[in-house]
Amino acid sequence: MTELFAETQDGVALAERDSLRRLGMMVFLASEAMLFAGMFTLYAAGRIRHPQAFADGVDHNLRWVGTANTYVLLTSSWCIAMAVVRLRSGSRRSALLLVSATMLLGLLFLGLKGYEYQWHLAEGDGPMAVARHDPGIALFMGLYWLMTGTHALHVIAGLIFLGYVAWRVAYRQANDRLLEVAAWYWHLVDLIWVFIWPLFYLLGRVSR
Amino acid sequence: MTPPAQDSTAGAKSYLVAETTWSSWLMTSDHKRIGIMFLAATFLAMLLGGVVALILRIEHLTPHHTVVDAMTYNRLFTLHGVIMVWLFMIPAIPAGLGNFLLPLMLGARDVAFPRLNLLSFYVYLLGAGITLSAMLMGGTDTGWTFYTPYSATSPTAVAPVVAGVFVLGISSIMSGINFIVTTHALRPRGMGWFDMPLFVWGIYATSIIQVVATPVLGLSLALVVLDHSFSWGIFDPARGGDPVLFEHLFWFYSHPAVYIMILPAMGVISEVVCTFSRKNPLSYKAIAYSSLGIALVGFLTWGHHLFVAGQSAYASGAFGIISELVAVFSAIKVVTWLGTMYRGSIAFTTPMAYVFIFLFLFVFGGMTGVAQAAMSLDVHWHDTYFIVAHFHFIMVGGTLTGLIAGLHYWLPKITGRLPNERVGLIAAALVLMGFVITFVPQFLLGNAGMPRRYYDYPVRFQALNVISTVGSWLLSSGILLAFGSLLHAAFRGPRAGSNPWGSRSFEWRTASPPITANFERPLDLVPGAYDYSVVNPHD
Numbered sequence: 035m036t037e038l039f040a041e042t043q044d045g046v047a048l049a050e051r052d053s054l055r056r057l058g059m060m061v062f063l064a065s066e067a068m069l070f071a072g073m074f075t076l077y078a079a080g081r082i083r084h085p086q087a088f089a090d091g092v093d094h095n096l097r098w099v100g101t102a103n104t105y106v107l108l109t110s111s112w113c114i115a116m117a118v119v120r121l122r123s124g125s126r127r128s129a130l131l132l133v134s135a136t137m138l139l140g141l142l143f144l145g146l147k148g149y150e151y152q153w154h155l156a157e158g159d160g161p162m163a164v165a166r167h168d169p170g171i172a173l174f175m176g177l178y179w180l181m182t183g184t185h186a187l188h189v190i191a192g193l194i195f196l197g198y199v200a201w202r203v204a205y206r207q208a209n210d211r212l213l214e215v216a217a218w219y220w221h222l223v224d225l226i227w228v229f230i231w232p233l234f235y236l237l238g239r240v241s242r
Numbered sequence: 243m244t245p246p247a248q249d250s251t252a253g254a255k256s257y258l259v260a261e262t263t264w265s266s267w268l269m270t271s272d273h274k275r276i277g278i279m280f281l282a283a284t285f286l287a288m289l290l291g292g293v294v295a296l297i298l299r300i301e302h303l304t305p306h307h308t309v310v311d312a313m314t315y316n317r318l319f320t321l322h323g324v325i326m327v328w329l330f331m332i333p334a335i336p337a338g339l340g341n342f343l344l345p346l347m348l349g350a351r352d353v354a355f356p357r358l359n360l361l362s363f364y365v366y367l368l369g370a371g372i373t374l375s376a377m378l379m380g381g382t383d384t385g386w387t388f389y390t391p392y393s394a395t396s397p398t399a400v401a402p403v404v405a406g407v408f409v410l411g412i413s414s415i416m417s418g419i420n421f422i423v424t425t426h427a428l429r430p431r432g433m434g435w436f437d438m439p440l441f442v443w444g445i446y447a448t449s450i451i452q453v454v455a456t457p458v459l460g461l462s463l464a465l466v467v468l469d470h471s472f473s474w475g476i477f478d479p480a481r482g483g484d485p486v487l488f489e490h491l492f493w494f495y496s497h498p499a500v501y502i503m504i505l506p507a508m509g510v511i512s513e514v515v516c517t518f519s520r521k522n523p524l525s526y527k528a529i530a531y532s533s534l535g536i537a538l539v540g541f542l543t544w545g546h547h548l549f550v551a552g553q554s555a556y557a558s559g560a561f562g563i564i565s566e567l568v569a570v571f572s573a574i575k576v577v578t579w580l581g582t583m584y585r586g587s588i589a590f591t592t593p594m595a596y597v598f599i600f601l602f603l604f605v606f607g608g609m610t611g612v613a614q615a616a617m618s619l620d621v622h623w624h625d626t627y628f629i630v631a632h633f634h635f636i637m638v639g640g641t642l643t644g645l646i647a648g649l650h651y652w653l654p655k656i657t658g659r660l661p662n663e664r665v666g667l668i669a670a671a672l673v674l675m676g677f678v679i680t681f682v683p684q685f686l687l688g689n690a691g692m693p694r695r696y697y698d699y700p701v702r703f704q705a706l707n708v709i710s711t712v713g714s715w716l717l718s719s720g721i722l723l724a725f726g727s728l729l730h731a732a733f734r735g736p737r738a739g740s741n742p743w744g745s746r747s748f749e750w751r752t753a754s755p756p757i758t759a760n761f762e763r764p765l766d767l768v769p770g771a772y773d774y775s776v777v778n779p780h781d
């Protein structure tokens with residue numbers, strides 16, 4: 035990752051490299067936020083048009099999986115935030131433990147997600163079968179696969195990024211600033227889930 | 243003039259000859275070489291898109307079948323639009339000239355993320371490859387806008403074409419992030435935001451649009467693929483979806499995208515005007531802020547593409563009014579450029595000739611845009627040749643003349659050689675005549691009711707169509723002459739010296755062509771980039 039960065043005439047100081055990374059990540063996160071903003075807009079438009087079908091879709095979904103996953107991701111965000119704090123105060127070992135915990139929680143999230151996808155597939159509601167549904171439900175299921183799927187891809191990307199940074203930290207090639215940038219990405223992925231959760235798991239017809 | 247850089251750089255060679263192997267180009271992380279590769283790739287795309295345009299115009303020599311059948315015609319106008327928009331106009335100035343110049347103008351060694359920069363180029367090539375190979379598979383007939391629901395049901399190769407454009411968008415985001423961070427973080431100590439050359443403002447504003455708007459394009463394109471391949475029906479009314487939603491998402495990107503094309507060109511114009519008027523801009527801040535203004539207001543105007551798509555009159559009115567605001571910012575720029583020339587000592591060089599062509603096309607095309615943004619008028623012109631003529635005048639005319647002006651102006655910087663003035667001016671005259679003769683008839687045709695994208699037309703439209711087609715030959719010969727002359731000069735032109743135009747802008751304060759590291763010693767920020775009131779110690 036360091037090779038990605040330019041050196042000026044007299045070589046970019048390490049602090050300056052960090053600021054490039056931080057700024058680059060911030061701008062990238064803005065881009066990511068717009069991607070999901072577009073999807074939330076689609077959801078809003080669909081929900082206004084088909085309120086009943088969307089509520090039914092939510093009620094049909096596995097609420098406990100979505101809720102459990104929310105807690106899993108929130109905990110993982112706490113872990114990665116603490117990892118940055120620990121690394122900053124010099125305790126690399128506990129920082130690495132916390133990053134590992136973050137990644138394990140990320141994997142747990144994907145496992146639960148996989149279970150949920152498996153359940154939908156078993157019901158014949160897979161992404162290839164969206165067209166089988168009635169119009170409103172089809173839209174809901176299309177958005178479900180689109181939004182949770184895109185989010186899951188981001189979780190995978192985040193795991194790869196965290197794994198890479200952890201490896202660099204373990205071999206003392208990276209400082210807490212790089213970990214912080216990776217943590218930002220993880221927080222965004224987490225934050226997006228916090229919005230997906232109510233839209234696909236909570237806002238049903240009536241509370242059960 | 244004796245370039246002082248020469249003596250101290252006796253050891254360091256120019257970036258062009260420092261290394262000469264193929265891999266030293268293909269695996270380079272030098273922003274200058276990457277910029278040149280982008281310029282070369284986008285140039286090839288322009289040639290291909292231009293050939294298709296010529297075929298389209300030849301087809302319209304007669305009201306019915308001339309050289310291609312109707313289905314081929316549909317595929318060709320799609321091909322023309324896709325190539326010209328995504329392979330040529332969006333990347334050409336920012337990723338080509340911008341890449342080359344941004345670090346030089348900031349006194350930096352390279353962009354913030356050089357390897358990301360190279361990756362962006364290969365992602366561009368990948369996207370171009372996917373799009374063009376899909377065209378070999380028969381292409382698609384949806385038009386470059388991929389409107390649903392037709393694009394979801396068209397039996398042609400919609401999915402791969404759209405997927406290619408999706409990949410091109412990733413390249414665009416990568417470059418945008420790189421340029422934003424470069425502008426923020428790699429300015430030398432002492433260079434404030436209002437000390438930067440104005441071209442940097444153009445690239446910076448463009449990059450914001452690329453980063454913020456492109457993801458939404460990616461989303462809408464991904465959904466077209468899902469609709470087309472798996473019948474998801476997100477945009478299909480029969481399946482509960484809404485085709486107008488696609489238009490909203492698509493134009494949320496594609497209206498700002500016209501500023502991705504024009505803002506960098508405006509940056510070129512600002513540089514050329516100041517250098518060849520030997521004056522500071524009438525108002526630096528007016529040009530800088532209006533770039534940001536266009537970029538930001540541009541995000542709120544997309545609904546002017548939906549005036550006849552069932553959008554509420556209230557929404558249309560709001561979008562119309564906001565759209566007119568863009569004209570205000572544009573007018574500020576035009577007035578500032580003209581005010582800069584006023585009482586300047588103008589050198590009428592080829593880049594300057596293109597500035598005047600730019601101003602003519604931009605003001606003329608811009609005024610038709612002001613008219614179109616008024617809902618009542620647009621309802622009459624919507625989907626006619628009037629629109630085609632409008633955006634070719636302002637968007638294509640602006641980008642193309644900006645690009646050619648920039649290439650003439652910075653050719654000495656890039657290659658160390660001077661372009662041929664006489665050939666350059668002849669080409670400029672051809673381009674101007676070609677533009678007017680090609681597209682003025684199209685304004686008239688559109689106003690008379692000829693719809694765009696139709697294969698046949700009534701016989702009464704033939705005369706204007708023939709004139710337009712002849713114009714396209716003039717235009718293309720002008721463009722070919724301009725680029726031919728530039729290519730020839732790049733290899734055989736007379737040596738230029740480090741600052742042949744006597745510009746004060748920062749990129750000229752190093753050798754031309756620059757050494758690989760750009761500057762042998764830190765960039766001297768005095769005098770300012772537009773300060774012609776003092777003798778330039780760097781000449």
Ligand SMILES: [Cu+2]
Binds near residue numbers: 496543
């Ligand atoms: Cu528009």
